[in-house]
Amino acid sequence: MNKRINAFMMAMALGLSALAPSAAMAQAEASPAAAPAAAEATAEASNAAAPAAAPAFDYSKPVDGIGQPKPGETTFQEQFSPTGHYARWMHDSILLPLITVISLFVLGLLLWVIVRYRRAANPVASRTSHNTAIEIVWTLLPVLILIGVAIPSIDLLAKQFKPAPKDALTVKVTGYQWYWGYEYPDNGIGEYVSNMLPPEKALENGEPRLLGADRRLVLPVGRPIKLIITGADVIHSFSIPAFWVKEDAVPGRLNEKTFTIEKPGVYYGVCSELCGARHGFMPIAVEAVSPEKFAQWVKTQGGTMPGDKPAEAAPAVAAAPAAEAPATVPAAANAAAPAEAPATKS
Numbered sequence: 001m002n003k004r005i006n007a008f009m010m011a012m013a014l015g016l017s018a019l020a021p022s023a024a025m026a027q028a029e030a031s032p033a034a035a036p037a038a039a040e041a042t043a044e045a046s047n048a049a050a051p052a053a054a055p056a057f058d059y060s061k062p063v064d065g066i067g068q069p070k071p072g073e074t075t076f077q078e079q080f081s082p083t084g085h086y087a088r089w090m091h092d093s094i095l096l097p098l099i100t101v102i103s104l105f106v107l108g109l110l111l112w113v114i115v116r117y118r119r120a121a122n123p124v125a126s127r128t129s130h131n132t133a134i135e136i137v138w139t140l141l142p143v144l145i146l147i148g149v150a151i152p153s154i155d156l157l158a159k160q161f162k163p164a165p166k167d168a169l170t171v172k173v174t175g176y177q178w179y180w181g182y183e184y185p186d187n188g189i190g191e192y193v194s195n196m197l198p199p200e201k202a203l204e205n206g207e208p209r210l211l212g213a214d215r216r217l218v219l220p221v222g223r224p225i226k227l228i229i230t231g232a233d234v235i236h237s238f239s240i241p242a243f244w245v246k247e248d249a250v251p252g253r254l255n256e257k258t259f260t261i262e263k264p265g266v267y268y269g270v271c272s273e274l275c276g277a278r279h280g281f282m283p284i285a286v287e288a289v290s291p292e293k294f295a296q297w298v299k300t301q302g303g304t305m306p307g308d309k310p311a312e313a314a315p316a317v318a319a320a321p322a323a324e325a326p327a328t329v330p331a332a333a334n335a336a337a338p339a340e341a342p343a344t345k346s
Protein backbone atom coordinates (compact mmCIF):
# COMPACT_ATOMS: atom_id res chain seq x y z
CA MET A 1 0.00 0.00 0.00
CA ASN A 2 2.72 2.39 1.08
CA LYS A 3 4.84 1.32 -1.88
CA ARG A 4 1.95 2.09 -4.18
CA ILE A 5 1.59 5.57 -2.72
CA ASN A 6 5.29 6.21 -3.22
CA ALA A 7 5.18 4.97 -6.77
CA PHE A 8 2.13 7.10 -7.44
CA MET A 9 3.87 10.15 -6.00
CA MET A 10 6.87 9.51 -8.21
CA ALA A 11 4.68 9.14 -11.25
CA MET A 12 2.98 12.42 -10.36
CA ALA A 13 6.31 14.16 -9.89
CA LEU A 14 7.54 12.84 -13.21
CA GLY A 15 4.39 13.90 -14.99
CA LEU A 16 4.54 17.33 -13.42
CA SER A 17 8.18 17.85 -14.22
CA ALA A 18 7.46 16.88 -17.80
CA LEU A 19 4.92 19.70 -17.98
CA ALA A 20 7.34 22.27 -16.62
CA PRO A 21 9.12 23.76 -19.62
CA SER A 22 12.49 24.01 -17.92
CA ALA A 23 12.68 20.54 -16.45
CA ALA A 24 13.25 18.58 -19.63
CA MET A 25 16.94 18.02 -18.97
CA ALA A 26 16.56 17.02 -15.35
CA GLN A 27 13.75 14.66 -16.25
CA ALA A 28 15.88 12.95 -18.84
CA GLU A 29 18.44 12.28 -16.12
CA ALA A 30 15.91 11.09 -13.60
CA SER A 31 13.79 8.83 -15.79
CA PRO A 32 16.04 5.73 -16.14
CA ALA A 33 16.14 5.14 -12.39
CA ALA A 34 12.51 5.97 -11.81
CA ALA A 35 11.13 4.09 -14.82
CA PRO A 36 10.40 0.72 -13.17
CA ALA A 37 8.58 2.30 -10.25
CA ALA A 38 6.64 4.57 -12.54
CA ALA A 39 5.65 1.70 -14.83
CA GLU A 40 4.44 -0.30 -11.85
CA ALA A 41 2.24 2.54 -10.79
CA THR A 42 0.82 3.57 -14.15
CA ALA A 43 -2.10 1.15 -14.10
CA GLU A 44 -3.64 2.55 -10.92
CA ALA A 45 -2.18 6.00 -11.25
CA SER A 46 -3.66 6.75 -14.65
CA ASN A 47 -7.16 6.28 -13.24
CA ALA A 48 -6.57 8.07 -10.00
CA ALA A 49 -4.56 10.92 -11.50
CA ALA A 50 -7.27 12.08 -13.89
CA PRO A 51 -9.53 13.85 -11.38
CA ALA A 52 -6.69 14.96 -9.11
CA ALA A 53 -4.50 16.25 -11.98
CA ALA A 54 -2.96 19.01 -9.90
CA PRO A 55 -1.55 21.73 -12.13
CA ALA A 56 2.20 21.74 -12.58
CA PHE A 57 3.90 24.21 -10.31
CA ASP A 58 3.81 27.50 -12.18
CA TYR A 59 7.19 29.11 -11.98
CA SER A 60 7.26 32.91 -12.13
CA LYS A 61 8.73 35.09 -14.80
CA PRO A 62 11.63 37.28 -13.71
CA VAL A 63 11.14 41.05 -13.55
CA ASP A 64 13.70 43.21 -15.35
CA GLY A 65 16.18 44.75 -12.96
CA ILE A 66 15.00 42.71 -9.93
CA GLY A 67 17.26 39.93 -8.75
CA GLN A 68 19.57 40.49 -11.70
CA PRO A 69 21.95 43.20 -12.86
CA LYS A 70 20.60 46.36 -14.52
CA PRO A 71 22.30 48.24 -17.33
CA GLY A 72 24.15 51.30 -16.03
CA GLU A 73 23.92 50.17 -12.43
CA THR A 74 26.55 51.75 -10.17
CA THR A 75 25.80 50.32 -6.72
CA PHE A 76 24.70 46.95 -5.40
CA GLN A 77 21.58 45.27 -6.73
CA GLU A 78 18.32 46.16 -5.04
CA GLN A 79 18.25 44.13 -1.82
CA PHE A 80 15.52 41.72 -0.68
CA SER A 81 16.78 40.61 2.73
CA PRO A 82 17.15 42.56 6.02
CA THR A 83 20.92 42.07 6.09
CA GLY A 84 21.04 43.18 2.47
CA HIS A 85 19.25 46.44 3.29
CA TYR A 86 21.67 47.13 6.11
CA ALA A 87 24.70 46.37 3.96
CA ARG A 88 23.49 48.48 1.09
CA TRP A 89 22.65 51.33 3.47
CA MET A 90 26.16 51.12 4.89
CA HIS A 91 27.67 51.23 1.42
CA ASP A 92 25.44 53.94 -0.03
CA SER A 93 25.10 56.18 3.05
CA ILE A 94 28.39 55.77 4.85
CA LEU A 95 31.22 54.37 2.75
CA LEU A 96 30.49 55.98 -0.58
CA PRO A 97 29.93 59.56 0.78
CA LEU A 98 32.94 59.19 3.05
CA ILE A 99 35.32 58.04 0.34
CA THR A 100 33.96 60.73 -1.99
CA VAL A 101 34.60 63.50 0.56
CA ILE A 102 38.08 62.17 1.41
CA SER A 103 39.05 61.83 -2.25
CA LEU A 104 37.83 65.32 -3.12
CA PHE A 105 39.56 66.79 -0.04
CA VAL A 106 42.90 65.17 -0.90
CA LEU A 107 42.54 66.17 -4.55
CA GLY A 108 41.79 69.77 -3.45
CA LEU A 109 44.86 69.87 -1.19
CA LEU A 110 47.02 68.52 -3.98
CA LEU A 111 45.74 71.10 -6.49
CA TRP A 112 46.19 73.89 -3.93
CA VAL A 113 49.79 72.88 -3.25
CA ILE A 114 50.56 72.53 -6.98
CA VAL A 115 49.21 76.00 -7.75
CA ARG A 116 49.96 78.02 -4.62
CA TYR A 117 53.42 76.64 -3.85
CA ARG A 118 54.83 76.24 -7.35
CA ARG A 119 58.30 77.72 -7.82
CA ALA A 120 57.06 80.84 -9.66
CA ALA A 121 54.51 81.75 -6.97
CA ASN A 122 56.62 80.78 -3.96
CA PRO A 123 60.35 81.22 -4.68
CA VAL A 124 61.46 80.98 -1.01
CA ALA A 125 60.27 77.70 0.48
CA SER A 126 59.14 77.54 4.12
CA ARG A 127 61.47 75.74 6.50
CA THR A 128 58.67 74.65 8.88
CA SER A 129 59.20 71.06 10.05
CA HIS A 130 56.65 70.73 12.90
CA ASN A 131 53.14 71.90 13.65
CA THR A 132 51.67 70.24 16.71
CA ALA A 133 48.08 71.27 16.03
CA ILE A 134 48.08 69.89 12.46
CA GLU A 135 49.83 66.69 13.57
CA ILE A 136 47.18 66.02 16.21
CA VAL A 137 44.38 66.66 13.70
CA TRP A 138 45.79 64.42 11.00
CA THR A 139 46.27 61.59 13.48
CA LEU A 140 43.03 61.88 15.37
CA LEU A 141 40.71 62.51 12.43
CA PRO A 142 41.60 59.28 10.55
CA VAL A 143 41.32 57.33 13.82
CA LEU A 144 37.83 58.70 14.40
CA ILE A 145 36.85 57.99 10.80
CA LEU A 146 38.06 54.38 11.11
CA ILE A 147 36.15 53.90 14.37
CA GLY A 148 33.06 55.35 12.68
CA VAL A 149 33.41 52.82 9.86
CA ALA A 150 34.27 49.92 12.17
CA ILE A 151 31.06 50.14 14.20
CA PRO A 152 28.54 49.45 11.41
CA SER A 153 31.07 47.15 9.76
CA ILE A 154 31.35 44.84 12.77
CA ASP A 155 27.59 45.05 13.19
CA LEU A 156 27.13 43.88 9.59
CA LEU A 157 29.61 41.06 10.11
CA ALA A 158 27.67 39.91 13.18
CA LYS A 159 24.39 40.01 11.23
CA GLN A 160 25.90 37.95 8.42
CA PHE A 161 27.07 35.21 10.76
CA LYS A 162 24.12 35.13 13.13
CA PRO A 163 23.19 31.45 13.62
CA ALA A 164 19.93 30.28 12.12
CA PRO A 165 16.87 30.13 14.40
CA LYS A 166 15.20 26.78 15.10
CA ASP A 167 12.36 27.30 12.62
CA ALA A 168 14.74 27.93 9.72
CA LEU A 169 14.35 25.88 6.55
CA THR A 170 17.49 23.89 5.86
CA VAL A 171 18.65 23.45 2.28
CA LYS A 172 21.88 21.77 1.32
CA VAL A 173 23.71 23.30 -1.63
CA THR A 174 26.53 21.43 -3.36
CA GLY A 175 28.76 22.95 -6.01
CA TYR A 176 29.89 20.64 -8.79
CA GLN A 177 31.98 21.20 -11.91
CA TRP A 178 29.83 22.84 -13.32
CA TYR A 179 26.35 22.87 -11.88
CA TRP A 180 24.58 23.07 -8.53
CA GLY A 181 22.83 20.42 -6.48
CA TYR A 182 19.99 21.29 -4.08
CA GLU A 183 18.64 19.06 -1.35
CA TYR A 184 15.84 19.67 1.21
CA PRO A 185 16.50 17.42 4.21
CA ASP A 186 13.61 18.99 6.20
CA ASN A 187 11.17 18.03 3.47
CA GLY A 188 12.51 14.67 2.37
CA ILE A 189 13.45 15.98 -1.07
CA GLY A 190 16.61 14.32 -2.32
CA GLU A 191 19.22 16.23 -4.23
CA TYR A 192 18.28 17.51 -7.65
CA VAL A 193 20.63 19.12 -10.09
CA SER A 194 20.36 22.58 -11.60
CA ASN A 195 22.05 23.22 -14.95
CA MET A 196 22.30 26.38 -17.00
CA LEU A 197 19.67 26.76 -19.69
CA PRO A 198 21.09 27.04 -23.19
CA PRO A 199 21.15 30.79 -24.00
CA GLU A 200 18.47 30.60 -26.69
CA LYS A 201 16.19 28.62 -24.36
CA ALA A 202 16.69 31.21 -21.59
CA LEU A 203 15.75 34.07 -23.90
CA GLU A 204 12.74 32.09 -25.09
CA ASN A 205 11.61 31.75 -21.43
CA GLY A 206 12.11 35.47 -20.84
CA GLU A 207 15.10 34.82 -18.62
CA PRO A 208 18.43 36.61 -18.73
CA ARG A 209 21.02 34.91 -20.91
CA LEU A 210 23.51 32.74 -18.96
CA LEU A 211 21.50 33.19 -15.73
CA GLY A 212 18.49 30.96 -16.39
CA ALA A 213 18.66 27.44 -14.94
CA ASP A 214 16.67 24.33 -15.88
CA ARG A 215 15.65 23.80 -12.25
CA ARG A 216 15.35 26.58 -9.72
CA LEU A 217 16.13 26.64 -6.05
CA VAL A 218 12.64 27.17 -4.59
CA LEU A 219 12.58 29.02 -1.25
CA PRO A 220 9.80 30.43 0.93
CA VAL A 221 9.51 34.14 1.65
CA GLY A 222 9.53 35.52 5.22
CA ARG A 223 11.06 32.43 6.80
CA PRO A 224 14.71 32.19 7.81
CA ILE A 225 16.61 29.94 5.43
CA LYS A 226 19.70 28.07 6.46
CA LEU A 227 21.88 27.02 3.58
CA ILE A 228 24.46 24.34 4.20
CA ILE A 229 26.99 24.86 1.46
CA THR A 230 29.70 22.48 0.29
CA GLY A 231 31.69 21.58 -2.80
CA ALA A 232 32.01 18.15 -4.37
CA ASP A 233 35.15 18.62 -6.43
CA VAL A 234 36.81 22.05 -6.23
CA ILE A 235 36.00 25.28 -4.40
CA HIS A 236 32.92 27.08 -5.76
CA SER A 237 31.10 30.04 -4.27
CA PHE A 238 27.36 30.27 -3.89
CA SER A 239 26.24 33.82 -4.43
CA ILE A 240 22.91 35.63 -4.76
CA PRO A 241 23.60 39.38 -4.80
CA ALA A 242 19.97 40.45 -4.15
CA PHE A 243 19.95 38.58 -0.78
CA TRP A 244 23.47 39.61 0.25
CA VAL A 245 24.52 35.97 0.09
CA LYS A 246 27.99 34.82 -0.84
CA GLU A 247 29.56 31.78 0.71
CA ASP A 248 32.37 29.51 -0.44
CA ALA A 249 31.50 25.91 -1.28
CA VAL A 250 34.55 24.03 -0.06
CA PRO A 251 34.99 20.24 -0.51
CA GLY A 252 35.03 18.44 2.82
CA ARG A 253 33.57 21.38 4.69
CA LEU A 254 30.06 22.55 5.50
CA ASN A 255 29.61 26.30 5.44
CA GLU A 256 26.43 27.84 6.70
CA LYS A 257 24.56 30.91 5.52
CA THR A 258 21.33 32.26 6.97
CA PHE A 259 19.06 34.85 5.39
CA THR A 260 15.40 35.76 5.01
CA ILE A 261 13.83 36.69 1.68
CA GLU A 262 11.34 39.55 1.80
CA LYS A 263 9.53 39.36 -1.53
CA PRO A 264 8.44 36.63 -3.94
CA GLY A 265 10.17 36.68 -7.29
CA VAL A 266 13.00 35.25 -9.32
CA TYR A 267 16.53 36.07 -8.26
CA TYR A 268 19.77 35.16 -9.95
CA GLY A 269 23.35 34.57 -8.96
CA VAL A 270 26.44 32.91 -10.37
CA CYS A 271 29.29 30.82 -9.05
CA SER A 272 31.75 33.36 -7.67
CA GLU A 273 34.93 31.34 -7.27
CA LEU A 274 37.02 30.48 -10.30
CA CYS A 275 36.34 26.74 -10.49
CA GLY A 276 37.41 25.61 -13.94
CA ALA A 277 36.53 25.79 -17.60
CA ARG A 278 32.77 26.28 -17.23
CA HIS A 279 32.90 28.45 -14.10
CA GLY A 280 30.98 31.16 -15.89
CA PHE A 281 28.17 28.78 -16.83
CA MET A 282 26.79 27.55 -13.52
CA PRO A 283 24.12 30.09 -12.61
CA ILE A 284 21.91 30.05 -9.54
CA ALA A 285 18.22 30.74 -10.14
CA VAL A 286 16.06 31.20 -7.05
CA GLU A 287 12.28 31.09 -7.09
CA ALA A 288 11.08 32.85 -3.92
CA VAL A 289 7.45 32.01 -3.15
CA SER A 290 4.89 32.43 -0.37
CA PRO A 291 4.96 29.71 2.33
CA GLU A 292 1.69 28.26 0.93
CA LYS A 293 3.15 28.01 -2.56
CA PHE A 294 6.30 26.52 -1.12
CA ALA A 295 4.27 23.76 0.55
CA GLN A 296 2.58 23.17 -2.79
CA TRP A 297 5.93 22.93 -4.56
CA VAL A 298 7.23 20.49 -1.94
CA LYS A 299 4.25 18.23 -2.75
CA THR A 300 5.00 18.36 -6.48
CA GLN A 301 8.53 17.14 -5.65
CA GLY A 302 7.20 14.22 -3.62
CA GLY A 303 8.34 15.81 -0.36
CA THR A 304 6.51 16.50 2.88
CA MET A 305 6.10 19.56 5.07
CA PRO A 306 7.03 19.04 8.75
CA GLY A 307 3.35 19.41 9.67
CA ASP A 308 2.04 16.55 7.52
CA LYS A 309 4.56 13.93 8.61
CA PRO A 310 2.36 12.27 11.28
CA ALA A 311 -0.45 11.77 8.77
CA GLU A 312 1.93 10.01 6.39
CA ALA A 313 3.64 7.96 9.07
CA ALA A 314 0.41 6.60 10.59
CA PRO A 315 -0.73 4.43 7.64
CA ALA A 316 2.81 3.10 7.25
CA VAL A 317 2.84 1.75 10.79
CA ALA A 318 -0.67 0.36 10.49
CA ALA A 319 0.14 -1.34 7.19
CA ALA A 320 3.17 -3.17 8.57
CA PRO A 321 2.06 -6.70 9.53
CA ALA A 322 2.51 -6.91 13.27
CA ALA A 323 3.76 -10.50 13.29
CA GLU A 324 6.54 -9.96 10.75
CA ALA A 325 8.38 -7.03 12.27
CA PRO A 326 7.51 -5.41 15.57
CA ALA A 327 6.57 -1.82 14.79
CA THR A 328 8.22 -0.71 17.99
CA VAL A 329 11.74 -1.51 16.73
CA PRO A 330 12.87 1.64 14.98
CA ALA A 331 15.27 1.50 12.06
CA ALA A 332 17.98 3.15 14.16
CA ALA A 333 17.83 0.39 16.75
CA ASN A 334 18.33 -2.24 14.05
CA ALA A 335 21.32 -0.42 12.70
CA ALA A 336 22.84 0.12 16.12
CA ALA A 337 22.54 -3.50 17.20
CA PRO A 338 23.07 -5.68 14.14
CA ALA A 339 23.63 -8.78 16.31
CA GLU A 340 20.11 -8.59 17.63
CA ALA A 341 18.40 -7.95 14.35
CA PRO A 342 18.45 -11.57 13.05
CA ALA A 343 17.05 -12.80 16.35
CA THR A 344 13.99 -10.57 16.12
CA LYS A 345 13.41 -11.54 12.49
CA SER A 346 13.37 -15.33 13.06
Ligand SMILES: [Cu+2]
Pocket residue numbers: 175176178235236237271272273274275279282
Ligand atom coordinates in the same frame (compact mmCIF):
# COMPACT_ATOMS: atom_id res chain seq x y z
CU1 LIG B 1 31.91 27.00 -9.57
